[in-house]
Amino acid sequence: MEDFILQKAAELGTDFTQAPELWEIDTITDALPQILQHNPESLGQIFDFIRANALAYLADLRIATIMRHLTAKSLNSDTRFKSMAFVILGDSFRDNHPMQALRLIHSHPQARSD
Secondary structure (H helix, E strand, C coil): CHHHHHHHHHHHHHCCCCCCCHHHHHHHHHHHHHHHHHCHHHHHHHHHHHHHCHHHCCCCCHHHHHHHHHHHHHHHCCHHHHHHHHHHHHHHHHCCCHHHHHHHHHHCHHHCCC
């Protein structure tokens, strides 16, 4: 089941020919904590989905919560994984909490995407 969810998320993150249904985004977002807990490296497969779809819903704080957990847990992970998690976390704060996003970027230089 996790493979199907990851595949669907990757598809929705790269196929911009049609807008995903809200239930698809919601269902995938609900499944992410368990998937990322078992396989944090799968973040690379769903990075585009999170940035292009899941973060579009500003009132939904699930992605920020998931990324906070991942960044705290990823202290021994590779730099690419940590960078992706911090970029998503910063993006999740950007519109609602811009000062928090800036503090995150300044406190974690590997989160910079420039």
